[in-house]
Every structure is written in C-alpha cells, then in structure tokens.
Amino acid sequence: MQAVAGVVVLASLYVLLGVGYVLVYRASRVLNLAQGDLMMVGGYALFAAVTTVSASPLIAVPLALAVGAAAGVVVYALLMRPMAGHPVFAAVLVTVSLGILLRVAVVLVYTDQARYPLPAMDLGNPPVRLPGGAAVSTLDALTVISAAALLAGLLAFLRLSRLGIRMRAAAERPLLAAQRGIDFHALFALSWALASFAGALAGVLYASNVRLDPSLGILGLKAFAVALVGGLDSLGGLVAGALIVATVEVLTIRHVNPLLSDVSPFLCLLAMLLVRPWGLWGTREELERV
Amino acid sequence: MVRHRALTLLLVAAVVVPAQASDAYRIGMSVAITGPAAGIYAPAFDAYKVYFKRINDAGGINGHPVEIMFEDDRGEPSRAAANAKKFSEGVILIVNASISPTYKPLMTEADAEKIPLLFGGGVCPREAFPPAHPLIFCSTSFGAQWDSRFAVPFIKAHAGSKAKVGFVAQNIPVSQAEMEFAEKLAREQGLETLPVIVVPGGSADFTPFAAKLKDAGADWVLSWAPWPLEIGVFEALGRIGWTGRYVTYAHQPAQDDLARLKSPNLFAFGGNAMFTEGLPIHKEIEGAVKGQTSHPPHYLVEGWVSAMVLEQALRKCGWPCSKDKLAQTLATVSVDTRGLRGGPIEWTAENHYRQRAYYKVYRWDTGQRAVVPVGGWTKLDVK
Amino acid sequence: MSLLDVRTIEVVYHRAATAVQGITLQVPAGRIVTLLGPNGAGKTTTLRAISGFLDADDARVTDGDVIFDGEAVTGWLPHRLVRRGLVLVPEREKIFETLTVMENLQACRRGGDLDAIFTYFPQLAGRRRQLAGYLSGGERQMLALGGALLCQPRLLLVDELSLGLAPIVVRTLMEAVRRLRDELGLTILLVEQNAAAALEIADHGYVIENGRIVHEGAAADLLAHEDVREFYLGGARSRAGRTYRDVKQYRRRRRWFA
Numbered sequence: 062m063q064a065v066a067g068v069v070v071l072a073s074l075y076v077l078l079g080v081g082y083v084l085v086y087r088a089s090r091v092l093n094l095a096q097g098d099l100m101m102v103g104g105y106a107l108f109a110a111v112t113t114v115s116a117s118p119l120i121a122v123p124l125a126l127a128v129g130a131a132a133g134v135v136v137y138a139l140l141m142r143p144m145a146g147h148p149v150f151a152a153v154l155v156t157v158s159l160g161i162l163l164r165v166a167v168v169l170v171y172t173d174q175a176r177y178p179l180p181a182m183d184l185g186n187p188p189v190r191l192p193g194g195a196a197v198s199t200l201d202a203l204t205v206i207s208a209a210a211l212l213a214g215l216l217a218f219l220r221l222s223r224l225g226i227r228m229r230a231a232a233e234r235p236l237l238a239a240q241r242g243i244d245f246h247a248l249f250a251l252s253w254a255l256a257s258f259a260g261a262l263a264g265v266l267y268a269s270n271v272r273l274d275p276s277l278g279i280l281g282l283k284a285f286a287v288a289l290v291g292g293l294d295s296l297g298g299l300v301a302g303a304l305i306v307a308t309v310e311v312l313t314i315r316h317v318n319p320l321l322s323d324v325s326p327f328l329c330l331l332a333m334l335l336v337r338p339w340g341l342w343g344t345r346e347e348l349e350r351v
Numbered sequence: 352m353v354r355h356r357a358l359t360l361l362l363v364a365a366v367v368v369p370a371q372a373s374d375a376y377r378i379g380m381s382v383a384i385t386g387p388a389a390g391i392y393a394p395a396f397d398a399y400k401v402y403f404k405r406i407n408d409a410g411g412i413n414g415h416p417v418e419i420m421f422e423d424d425r426g427e428p429s430r431a432a433a434n435a436k437k438f439s440e441g442v443i444l445i446v447n448a449s450i451s452p453t454y455k456p457l458m459t460e461a462d463a464e465k466i467p468l469l470f471g472g473g474v475c476p477r478e479a480f481p482p483a484h485p486l487i488f489c490s491t492s493f494g495a496q497w498d499s500r501f502a503v504p505f506i507k508a509h510a511g512s513k514a515k516v517g518f519v520a521q522n523i524p525v526s527q528a529e530m531e532f533a534e535k536l537a538r539e540q541g542l543e544t545l546p547v548i549v550v551p552g553g554s555a556d557f558t559p560f561a562a563k564l565k566d567a568g569a570d571w572v573l574s575w576a577p578w579p580l581e582i583g584v585f586e587a588l589g590r591i592g593w594t595g596r597y598v599t600y601a602h603q604p605a606q607d608d609l610a611r612l613k614s615p616n617l618f619a620f621g622g623n624a625m626f627t628e629g630l631p632i633h634k635e636i637e638g639a640v641k642g643q644t645s646h647p648p649h650y651l652v653e654g655w656v657s658a659m660v661l662e663q664a665l666r667k668c669g670w671p672c673s674k675d676k677l678a679q680t681l682a683t684v685s686v687d688t689r690g691l692r693g694g695p696i697e698w699t700a701e702n703h704y705r706q707r708a709y710y711k712v713y714r715w716d717t718g719q720r721a722v723v724p725v726g727g728w729t730k731l732d733v734k
Numbered sequence: 735m736s737l738l739d740v741r742t743i744e745v746v747y748h749r750a751a752t753a754v755q756g757i758t759l760q761v762p763a764g765r766i767v768t769l770l771g772p773n774g775a776g777k778t779t780t781l782r783a784i785s786g787f788l789d790a791d792d793a794r795v796t797d798g799d800v801i802f803d804g805e806a807v808t809g810w811l812p813h814r815l816v817r818r819g820l821v822l823v824p825e826r827e828k829i830f831e832t833l834t835v836m837e838n839l840q841a842c843r844r845g846g847d848l849d850a851i852f853t854y855f856p857q858l859a860g861r862r863r864q865l866a867g868y869l870s871g872g873e874r875q876m877l878a879l880g881g882a883l884l885c886q887p888r889l890l891l892v893d894e895l896s897l898g899l900a901p902i903v904v905r906t907l908m909e910a911v912r913r914l915r916d917e918l919g920l921t922i923l924l925v926e927q928n929a930a931a932a933l934e935i936a937d938h939g940y941v942i943e944n945g946r947i948v949h950e951g952a953a954a955d956l957l958a959h960e961d962v963r964e965f966y967l968g969g970a971r972s973r974a975g976r977t978y979r980d981v982k983q984y985r986r987r988r989r990w991f992a
Binding site for chain 2: 063064066067070071172173174175177180186188189190195196197198200201270271272276277279280283310311314315319320322323
C-alpha cells in the first residue's frame with residue numbers, strides 16, 4: 062500500500078513536469094529541454110518571495126507561480142519567437158542553453174546550498190495517514206491533487222473553451238490558424254506560460270516537500286523520458302506513461318536494485334522506443350519530428 | 352562564485368606567499384574549492400586561510416611565516432595528481448580536504464617524494480589507522496569502523512533487545528563497507544538487523560528507499576554517508592509517517608538541520624562539539640572568520656582542527672623543518688583541541704588517527720526548543 | 735472603387751527566386767473575379783501575397799502594393815488581415831483535421847452566424863461532431879468555405895475550389911459561391927484551373943502565366959477568346975485539321991500579346 066501511494070505521488074510529479082513538455086511540443090513542435098530548470102526557477106521564486114516579499118504562503122505561492130508563468134512568456138518572446146522559421150532542432154538547442162543559463166544564474170545568486178522554503182513560511186509537512194498503514198506527507202497529497210486539478214483543467218480548457226479550440230487549431234496548422242485570424246504567436250506564448258506555470262507548480266511543491274537546490278532540474282530529464290513514453294503530444298498518454306514509469310521505478314527500488322532508480326525512466330523509454338516509438342498515445346506521424 | 356574564489360585565491364597568494372621567501376614553512380593544500388563536493392570541503396580552504404593569516408600576522412611560527420600554496424582540485428583525481436606534482440618542489444607537507452577519489456594520486460606522490468600527507472576534512476584513509484603508514488596522517492573527526500563501534504552500542508543501549516535496526520549507505524565503497532561492518536557488529540551484539548539499503552547519492556527522491564525501510568519494520572536506523580543523503584533519507588522517512596529513531600554521523604551542517612527539522616527522533620553523533628554549545632573556542636572561531644567566509648562558522652570546524660594540528664607540529668618541528676623532520680614530529684603530536692573535540696588528538700608512530708576517539712550525541716529537545724547534547728563525551732580507545 | 739487593388743506586386747521566395755512579377759489586378763466590391771492559369775503560374779503565390787505570408791514561408795512582397803478598401807496592407811500578417819475582413823480559403827491544408835466540424839467552424843477569431851452556414855452547406859449540419867479528417871473531399875471544401883465565412887469576410891479569396899472534386903460537387907460549390915455574391919454581396923477572388931466552371935460564375939477574369947498577368951477581360955469576353963478556349967477550355971481552334979507545322983508552331987503561338 063505504501064508502494065502504491067509512492068507510485069501515485071511520483072507519477073503526479075512526473076505529470077506536473079510532463080505537462081510542460083506536452084503543451085510546448087503540441088503547440089510548436091519544440092522540445093523544451095529547459096522544463097526541469099523552469100521547475101527549479103519556480104522553487105527559487107518561492108524562496109525569493111518568502112525571504113524578500115512575504116513569509117505568508119498565501120502571498121508567496123501565487124507570486125512564485127505568477128513569476129513562473131511570466132518566465133514562460135518571456136522565454137517565448139525573447140528566445141523562441143525569433144526561432145520561428147528556423148529548424149526545430151535549433152530551437153531545441155536554445156532551450157538547452159536556457160536551462161544551463163538558468164542554473165548558473167541561480168547558483169550565482171543562491172550558491173548550491175540546499176534551501177528550505179517551507180520552514181521559512183512557518184508551515185509544517187505532517188504525514189497523512191492512508192488505509193493499509195501507508196502514509197504520505199501533506200505536500201505529497203497536495204502534489205497529487207494539484208496534478209489532477211491541473212490536468213482536468215487543461216483538458217477542459219483545450220476541449221471546451223474557444224481559446225482551447227484555437228490552441229489546438231494553431232498547434233495542428235499554424236498557417237491555417239493565421240488565415241482564420243488566430244494569432245498563433247500569442248497562443249504559443251500562452252502554451253509556454255502554461256508549461257512554465259506547471260513547472261513552477263512542481264517546483265514550489267517539491268521545494269516545500271523535499272528541498273530546494275540547483276540540481277532539481279534533473280527531475281525534468283526523467284519527466285522528459287516519461288513524456289516520451291506517453292507520447293509527446295498526448296496529455297492522456299502522459300498520465301499513463303507517468304503511472305507506468307513510476308511503478309517501474311518504485312518496484313525496481315524495492316525488488317531489483319536500488320541503484321537503478323534514476324535509470325528506470327530511461328529504461329522504460331528504451332523499451333517503448335523499441336516497441337512503439339511514438340509513445341503510448343502519441344500521434345504516429347510525430348515520430349519523424351522527434 | 353567561481354570568480355570570487357579565484358580572485359580570493361590570488362589575493363591570498365599575495366598575502367600568504369611572501370615574495371619567494373625561503374624562510375617560510377611551505378605547505379601545499381589540495382582542496383575541493385569548486386566542483387560538486389565544494390559545499391563540504393571548500394570551508395576548509397577558508398579555515399586554513401583565516402587560521403594561518405592570524406598566525407602570520409602575529410609573527411609566524413618560531414619567527415617564520417607559514418606559506419600555504421592552495422590548489423583547487425575540484426574533487427577530480429587528475430587535478431589532485433597535478434597539484435601534487437606542483438607541490439613536490441619544496442613543500443614539507445601536503446594537506447588534503449577533498450573526496451576520497453583524490454586520495455590515491457596524492458598518496459602516490461607523497462610516497463614518491465617522501466612528503467607527509469595530512470587529511471583534514473575527508474574521511475580518514477585506512478593508512479592513518481594503526482599500523483599507520485609513516486607519511487599519512489588524518490585529523491578528520493569521522494573514521495571508518497570506529498564510528499560504528501560507537502553507534503551500534505549506543506543504539507543497543509537506547510533501543511532494547513527487541514528493536515529492529517536498519518542501515519542506510521550511499522553507493523560509495525567507504526559508506527557501503529561501513530554499514531556492512533555496522534550491520535555485522537549489531538548482529539554480533541544481539542540486535543535484530545535488516546539488510547543494508549544502498550541509496551544512489553544523486554537521487555532526487557529518497558521516498559522509495561524510506562518506504563522500503565518503513566515496510567521492513569525498522570525501529571532504529573543507522574546511516575553513515577555524506578550528509579545530504581543521511582538527512583535526506585531521514586526526511587523522507589518523516590514524510591511517510593515513520594516514527595522510529597534515526598542515528599547518523601553529525602557532519603558539519605548537522606546542527607542546522609537538527610534545528611530545522613525539530614525532530615526528537617533524530618540523533619546526530621560526532622567527534623566535533625556542535626557550535627550550539629557556545630564554548631569559548633566556538634566564539635573565538637566565529638569572531639575570527641566573520642567577514643572572511645561565506646560559509647557558516649560551524650562548517651569550518653574540520654579545517655580549523657586540522658590547522659591546529661599543523662600549527663602544533665610546525666612549532667614542535669622548530670626551524671629549519673624538513674619534510675622528514677616534520678613527518679617524524681607529526682607522529683609525536685598531542686594537540687589540545689580546546690573543546691572542539693572531546694579530548695586531545697594524540698599521534699604515535701603506529702597511530703596517525705588518534706589514540707582515543709571521542710563521541711558526543713546531539714538531538715533536538717522539544718521542551719527546551721534547542722539542539723542539546725545527549726549525555727557527555729564517550730571515549731573509545733583506538734588500537 | 736475596387737475593394738482590392740493589387741499594383742504591380744513582385745514576390746520573392748527565399749530571397750532568391752522571383753515567383754511573380756508585375757501582378758496588377760482589381761476586384762470591385764460585390765463581384766466575383768477569377769484568376770486563371772496553368773500549374774505553377776503563380777496563382778497561389780498571388781493569393782498568398784494578398785492574404786499574408788508567415789516568417790516560416792520565407793517569402794516577401796518585394797515590390798508593389800496591395801490596397802484593401804483603400805488601406806495599404808502589403809506585408810501584413812494573415813491574422814491581422816482577417817480582422818480587416820480579408821480571408822483566404824487555401825488550396826491545401828484548408829481544414830483542421832483533428833478538430834470536429836463544429837470546432838472547425840468555431841475556430842475563426844471573429845465568429846459569425848453558424849446557422850447561416852448550414853443553410854449554404856446542409857451536408858455539414860449532420861456531421862457537426864465528426865472529426866474533420868474523416869470528411870470527403872467535397873465536404874472538406876464546404877467546411878473550409880464555411881469556416882472562412884464565419885470569419886465575416888468582406889473579401890473572400892478562394893484557391894482551387896474544384897481541385898480533385900467530381901463535376902457535380904464542383905457545380906454545387908460554384909453555385910454556393912455565386913449565392914454568396916448574390917445574396918450576401920460578398921466580394922470574391924477565385925483562383926481556378928477549371929476555367930470553364932470559374933468563368934460561368936465570374937464577372938471578370940485574369941490569366942496568369944509564368945508569374946505574369948498575360949490577359950484580362952470580362953468573363954464573357956474571356957469565354958469567347960480563341961486562346962483561352964484552346965488552352966483552358968478545351969476547345970479546338972477553328973481549323974480543319976492540324977498539319978505538322980501547326981503543331982510545331984504551337985508553343986510559339988502561346989503569345990498573349992493580343
């Protein structure tokens with residue numbers, strides 16, 4: 062039962078991070094390899110908000126999330142928009158450089174000492190008892206709830222709202238969307254904002270739950286493998302992929318060899334690439350782009 | 352940060368290295384100022400800088416200044432080897448404060464040039480224990496096997512015979528070997544033990560490992576590894592609602608996390624007195640390093656103790672002091688640590704670790720809302 | 735006063751290849767104007783030049799002007815032109831295949847009266863929830879037109895409406911286009927390879943070849959023109975037979991300096 066709880070919590074974290082990859086890829090075919098570092102930025106935004114603006118979580122958390130979303134817009138406007146019309150891999154390299162820059166900037170300001178925003182907000186993280194003798198921390202539970210809420214919200218937004226329809230239209234055929242009056246650059250910026258919001262949310266939750274340090278970005282890399290397993294343009298596939306990878310990871314640690322923990326997502330990815338390269342629910346034709 | 356360090360290095364070199372003075376004690380220090388392990392070892396660089404500047408400002412030792420050549424090894428063996436080559440011209444001692452992969456190249460070079468090697472910060476190599484290698488010395492507070500020889504009886508005394516004890520190691524040989532040793536020791540002492548759990552150091556999430564421990568029914572857990580892993584596993588255990596007791600080696604950041612977590616179930620034991628005790632020597636160090644380091648003062652304690660030992664040895668060696676004479680002198684030192692350790696650091700020809708190892712345990716006291724010692728110093732004879 | 739006034743525009747792709755040159759045409763308000771010509775003549779380029787290029791197209795209007803309702807709109811981005819009422823129904827990639835019919839219709843930024851569309855294209859009404867990717871060729875064209883109409887255009891540009899469709903479907907679509915002009919007063923620029931169908935509903939026509947306008951005139955005049963009939967309408971020239979010399983001189987005859 063503890064294992065099941067652990068899988069769900071881990072999968073939720075992967076979903077929060079993976080949403081960023083899926084949204085950006087669906088919109089613009091770009092692999093946002095800076096997603097993990099955007100998560101880290103979200104965590105540090107929280108820490109900065111707590112230490113410089115207000116220790117109240119009601120102010121610091123929304124502020125950190127807003128900064129995270131804004132970061133996405135800025136990244137799009139300054140770095141990704143000028144790459145329009147250039148080959149996609151060039152844009153991907155830009156995201157790689159961005160990730161490195163973000164990490165260096167954070168280390169310069171905060172050093173690589175671990176930080177702890179939660180005590181600074183004067184909050185605790187007590188365990189939540191679950192049936193079967195299992196327990197997870199309060200923030201673990203919040204992570205699961207956030208991931209579910211974000212996913213539900215995104216699916217509803219994309220399926221039901223006019224803006225969501227236009228986003229999907231722009232993602233499928235940017236030129237036709239433009240010819241129907243849709244400013245797809247604005248929509249791409251929106252997808253980046255949503256992606257970095259999700260990353261910042263993951264960062265805020267993780268930094269409060271575990272710790273905050275510049276190496277947080279490594280989780281983004283594992284989440285990238287998860288997104289690929291699920292199919293890079295499918296939110297539904299992301300959930301399935303996250304659950305599968307999290308299960309493999311937890312079971313590997315328990316029963317096989319703990320040292321394989323960090324490698325598990327990539328082993329799953331390898332297996333998926335051999336069997337079904339476009340991921341669980343990805344679109345077949347996406348294969349060429351990746 | 353890197354730029355700051357390089358600049359400081361240059362400035363220090365200008366201060367501590369007088370214009371090619373042959374009338375100075377020349378020491379080489381290979382330290383991980385930058386690199387992944389810098390958080391742990393870079394404070395030793397600051398400690399040595401401050402310590403020997405004070406000495407030089409007061410006139411040096413036996414009327415001669417102490418000149419330290421600092422070299423950043425970044426935790427890389429190749430760099431350590433290169434540093435050793437640099438030092439081989441004219442230094443009478445090499446100090447190391449870095450991770451264990453840097454040991455071998457330094458020891459090879461020290462052996463070849465017959466230069467004594469002082470480990471002050473990293474885990475003590477086997478060669479410092481009796482029977483000691485003539486050139487290898489270690490002042491670091493933690494040592495393999497001796498720490499478990501303290502911790503396991505401590506657990507037994509507090510746990511009672513029914514307790515199940517778990518062991519957590521990092522996936523590095525020294526930590527794994529130590530926890531295997533501790534598990535065996537615990538079994539011999541009649542405790543019920545669980546197999547050692549090895550955790551990859553870089554793990555972002557320790558929860559699955561904690562879950563393993565919890566599900567196995569561990570009442571007490573012993574962990575001996577670099578601090579981030581020790582404390583990370585404890586925190587993960589706390590998050591999943593484990594209520595057992597956790598015993599772990601108190602590396603330099605320990606007092607901060609004890610105060611942050613405020614858990615009465617966390618026992619940190621070590622050879623250094625925590626600065627929370629506010630001893631005169633603690634205040635002295637805090638005063639001396641103020642403004643000279645970006646690290647909290649208590650992070651400098653290993654480096655400071657090592658510098659104290661070096662100072663004593665140089666004084667005893669006199670002038671002139673060759674590397675051979677220094678090596679012989681080191682084997683006779685008895686250093687009063689003025690409260691930083693539980694007792695003096697005494698070396699003999701056979702024992703370059705210490706004649707007696709002293710340990711103290713600390714935990715958070717919810718009543719007093721402070722980090723407090725659990726009992727006094729415990730002494731172990733090192734044979 | 736023309737709703738659309740294109741003055742000697744030149745379009746260059748990839749900063750190297752000139753696709754069209756010296757294109758001049760006018761589309762009076764409330765009329766259907768057709769642009770005829772063979773494959774690769776530059777018809778689509780002309781329409782794209784009017785309706786706007788994207789950065790990714792790597793194409794620019796390097797000379798001349800496009801005046802829409804008195805406003806110079808040369809080089810404007812497509813979505814901006816749509817807001818002014820200039821809408822293109824492209825030749826390929828004309829619908830969103832992963833969206834439903836309903837979502838396709840709702841996609842346009844400006845939004846209009848959905849029910850009106852269903853009166854023009856009743857076949858779509860029954861397929862609202864179906865994924866557009868599953869529609870037949872004719873239905874796709876209807877959806878494309880419908881989607882464009884919901885952008886509330888004042889000028890509709892249509893690229894190759896009839897391409898790949900059966901004659902009866904073409905007739906239905908052309909009829910719908912004619913109704914748009916007659917009932918809604920919509921101005922339409924129709925690019926077509928199927929000259930016969932286009933000229934049947936158009937008021938005026940241009941012929942473009944090798945990137946240049948080579949002929950223009952009222953639709954009726956074009957229908958009667960010898961060369962138009964021979965090259966685009968499938969009519970034979972009024973000669974008894976064809977000698978070798980006639981055939982040999984065929985290419986030389988393709989001069990439009992009439």
